Amino acid sequence: MTATRTARERARAELTQEIKDEARRQLAEVGAHGLSLRAVARELGMVSSALYRYFPSRDRLLTDLIVDAYNAIGEAAEQADPGEGAPRERWLAIWRGTRDWARAHPHEYALIYGSPIPGYAAPQDTVVPAARVALALVKVLTHTELRDVDGEVAPELRAQAEALTKVLGIVAGPETVARLLMAWTQLFGAISFDLFGQYVGSVDPADAFFAHSARRMAEFVGL
Amino acid sequence: MTATRTARERARAELTQEIKDEARRQLAEVGAHGLSLRAVARELGMVSSALYRYFPSRDRLLTDLIVDAYNAIGEAAEQADPGEGAPRERWLAIWRGTRDWARAHPHEYALIYGSPIPGYAAPQDTVVPAARVALALVKVLTHTELRDVDGEVAPELRAQAEALTKVLGIVAGPETVARLLMAWTQLFGAISFDLFGQYVGSVDPADAFFAHSARRMAEFVGL
DNA sequence: CCGCTGTCAAGAGCAGTGCTCTCGGTTTTG
């Protein structure tokens, strides 16, 4: 199968992309709640039913946008990583880059880190792209001298942590893995709280607090 | 003005409550996305337009449910606090109680800690009840010997932290306040990640990890 | 070159939604 086949296939691929682009545009304006297939079709000069040749349902379109968003924020995190230099600086850069993307695309962020949209959709298609930001953080820790962190780890968590080290192929004790997961949680918890207005009464411009959290969590994981 | 006035007012108050109860019931089944005014009215044996005498819009109904949910999770946190005994145990109990409520009412939790529903609704009505869980945690730290935590704090964050200590009426350095905010973020970040399926590939039954986080964050704030 | 087959956009239509307005009837109030 060559890269470009019949005119039909090319047209189909292009239109699929155009639909997603227009949907993303509307998503940024009215949010996931207000995204309307008919409005997307209208803007593209076609009729709503025609759109169903490309996406079987509104939820499927949203699911595709979700995967794209995961990849976009993951790429933002990877791009922010200088790739070399002081691990602490790399860690901070990834935190910054992730937050910056989220602030630039709040509705897309809400799509992936807010409430799950339908009954329950697509855990499988999203699990790989969803891990990209976390992997970027993990990558900083590999080939790096980690300060030893100690602490007891309950058996269940220890088992989960050891399974994770195998999957990730890193050398780190269970406590370090647990702290890494906490840092990951902290990163997105802070971004979500910031974007969703939870910091309003306390640290409203959350920039300083976010930078502080990034530093403290770097120390916390032993960096 | 007496507590119970005319029959009309009593009927109105009761019906308002019945509408919210039925809405909450449906919320638990179909989520905020699927909540329908007409379905609520249908279930209550009335016509949809009549419902608008009690709630001017669907979003206003949701906003009321949001406030109720904040109070419910806040009360769950306060109830979980034994109120006396070892501060560390109180801290852990509050974490557990908060998570338990969230797991028992996932859709209501998503309503308050997921993506904001409309354009942007009600930051003012919700700011006080939204703080109840955080206040329960803060309450544990008052009248308690805190292990000193040190670390530099940037001027902007320091100012915000000092303003917070005044509002909360606690005696704690800026670094402690910052760590408290991080613990608060960690608590809801972990609950959200758990409920929204973000832990699927890593610590899927998140119980052990959550308990671990609670302990580590207790130490982190100096408890 | 013809004709078959699969794909396509379009249109009509269904069931459902949030919301508005008007219309009688009841309750409260002055």
Next chain:
DNA sequence: CAAAACCGAGAGCACTGCTCTTGACAGCGG
């Protein structure tokens, strides 16, 4: 007792996601 306020019911508007059918066109084998 009459005026005013309030209430539920119903019709209706504009919109949604989604389905089904129809007619046209592209790409292919013969």
